[in-house]
Amino acid sequence: MLDPDKITAGLKTKRIGRNILVYDSTSSTNDAAAEYAKNKANDGLAIFAEQQTAGRGRAGNKWYSSRSDSILCSIVLTENKLPAELLSLLCAVAIAEAIGKPARIKWPNDIMLNGRKVAGILLESKSNGICIVGIGINCRQKTDSFPDELQSIATSIDIESRSVTDRISLARRLLASIDHWLEVAAQTSEKVIDQWRNLSIQLGHRVRLIYDGREFAGNCIGIDPEKGLILQLDTGGIRMFDAAHSSIVKQG
Structure with a gap:
């Protein structure tokens, strides 16, 4: 107890x-x-x-x-x-x-x-x-x-x-x-x-996530203290994803 x-x-x-x-x-x-x-x-x-x-x-x-x-x-x-x-x-x-x-x-x-x-x-x-x-x-x-x-x-x-x-x-x-x-x-x-x-187990690795109902994938290159996870997207460009609207699909 x-x-x-x-x-x-x-x-x-x-x-x-x-x-x-x-x-x-x-x-x-x-x-x-x-x-x-x-x-x-x-x-x-x-x-x-x-x-x-x-x-x-x-x-x-x-x-x-x-x-x-x-x-x-x-x-x-x-x-x-x-x-x-x-x-x-x-x-x-x-x-x-x-x-x-x-x-x-x-x-x-x-x-x-x-x-x-x-x-x-x-x-x-x-x-x-x-x-x-x-x-x-x-x-x-x-x-x-x-x-x-x-x-x-x-x-x-x-x-x-x-x-x-x-x-x-x-x-x-x-x-x-x-x-x-x-x-x-x-x-x-x-x-x-x-x-x-x-x-982090994700930094430097490929991440797939769902953000507001849409799927994104890319290499995790960092974290922003206000805007969330930073991905170098497979489709090109860099985007940040906040935790409140994101869920991880899987690492791969």
Whole structure:
């Protein structure tokens, strides 16, 4: 069971996780966070849950998680001044670093271990600078914990490390990492971009994606902190694609 006192023990953050709530069960940590976000004093609040009954990912996809097998977390930002693209990038970097090697980033919102998805990000922007950062990290699942259709594409830290994940330690590293990269991004986006480039599995490779219902393909040559993934298109020219309107078809 996640314990907020144990998570905060030794946590030296300036903004994120100074206050922590842990639910035994909730429909969605993002929904719970949205209620707390109505009070600006809750900036940096981290909400965890042992179980979600209606967890979701991007585009309304269901997020599968069995009780106490994951890190299910939402962070309240009531005064976000960063572009959505940059916020998404720094969260991806922070999560990958919290998990540790060999975690890599697959734009727009996935963290991968050995070619399979281990974590995801769901950003939900509200009005007046309010943003909810939803994070799901697979920790203790076994292969048969996932639905049949996900067993070949999803994984957990335990599966890949062949050990038992200390979720409290991981939660603490996660909050510290997000706090650090938020502070960095407030000063400069360049360091975030540099680390994203170091951790990206797509940079320098051919990418196919759907953008507003149309398919595009090309070589990934970079990322823009405000406009998204940069592709050298197969059809010629360079184009940028923002995360909110894009979904990856496959790498190839």
